[in-house]
Amino acid sequence: MENQNNNNLSELDQLKAQYETLKERFEQQEIVNDRLMKSSIRHSTDFYKRYRWIETILYPLVAIIGFLYIKWQFGSDLSLMLFWGSFVAICLAVELWMTRKLRTKTLENNDLLTLSHHARNFKKLFSLYIVLSLIPAVILVLGILISKYGISAHLSNLSAFLIMLCFALLVLIGYGFFAIRYTTRPCDEIIRQIASSESLEDKKTGIDREQRWLKIAMIAVFLGLGVWSFAIVTTRMESPLKFVRAADDLSTEGKLEIWEVDADTVAISSALLGGKPMVQYVETVVPSKKSDAESVQINVVLTPEASQLWYQFTSAAQGHHAALYLNGVQIQDMYIQCGINNGCCFIVKEWSSKEELEEFCRKLSRQ
């Protein structure tokens, strides 16, 4: 026992002697030079600026792009604009609060264990924030995609919808992963270093209470935003109007011809089909307000016979340009964008009233 105590003493004495040597040696060094001082003072402001670019450039940029997209796709839709503005502003406020309060200031004012506690809290809270903020974003993107690509269960539309959906989800999840990784990276080292230490008392500080309230507030706010975005999406998503001719109704209204534009000749007409119907059904979604969009998409689904005739005529790949003529008159606004894919003819038509649009679709369905 006595021997061990002696060992301990000599070991610690040795350690102290070595430390004294270190102190003496390092004290003699100049270490600090003018360039270093100037550089450190100059970079200290840059240090905070490094984190500010997200708030000062990225957020306004994302907000502006969002507003421009809404204006372009949905016109001056106030509810959508208001939602987008609130969403970006809330995300910015939460991020500002967290980076200021939980990240940058902690290094100068706290002890090591509190710092590691902050780091753990920050990581948890930031991950929660990213997951929560993705909820309204996913609902909104999903809604926009459904309203843009999902109005018809037709295969070509469905695949476009699914591709866009996968792409959008990948972008959102990728962004979430990147944001968590980039922002919480400095916390990982702190957590790792402290975790490797033997069990130290877990610090319970005021930040826990603060964090609990912030967590509750964040869940409430983002779930609220989720409900809001869901409400916006559902009110905007009108169920598609489908115009189908009765099975026993063989009467026609006018004479529809589909021309192959490049060949400048009739490709499909009722006459070429021996008087059989050309159109199986017509489908469209009428926007709730005229200001929502200047034009609507109308899907004219051809009968299998008409569709087959189109393929026979072109005897090539899908997607030839076509023009529609009704009673020998080219329908100008239908000529703008008209293509045939898998027996479905997509028309983008300008519209003035719901009644006029319905009348037009009804006429098309009786060809």
Add this chain to the structure above:
Amino acid sequence: MNNDKEHQFELLVRKHKRTIYTVCYLFSHDKTEIDDLFQEILIRLWNGFDTYEGRSDAKTWIYRVSLNTAINQDKKERRRIETVPLTVDIDPYEADDPSSRQIRELYNRISRLDFIDRSLILLWLEGISYEDIGAIIGITPNNVGVRLLRIKDKLVKMSTKK
């Protein structure tokens, strides 16, 4: 006013340069890392200089910021700042004179401890009171005593094994 503040800060840094350098040495692996960490600590000290002034003992505050920065070494982030080399004419990792060997021996012993233990032993060697060590680490003075005993025991065992 700002120049005065810069001057005060420079005086403080020059006075405690050895303290900062010791932390950098004991928590780095090579000379470049020391330079990087030293500069990062200066940046942190300057950022917190306003809040520090007159509030606590300078040495305790400098240790606190230095250790917090050492544990928070985000090397990828730091590479964005051009590092200014320190004015030091020895390489504590390479020099081969007797005193450098002594310093390296100390480094080899301490670097085998985990971060908290390394910090505790460094502060104890520096002669800082248990209260102040507790304030820097975030544990009670009693816990400081208990942990120091365990660390000393650990160091003795390490040296016996060797």
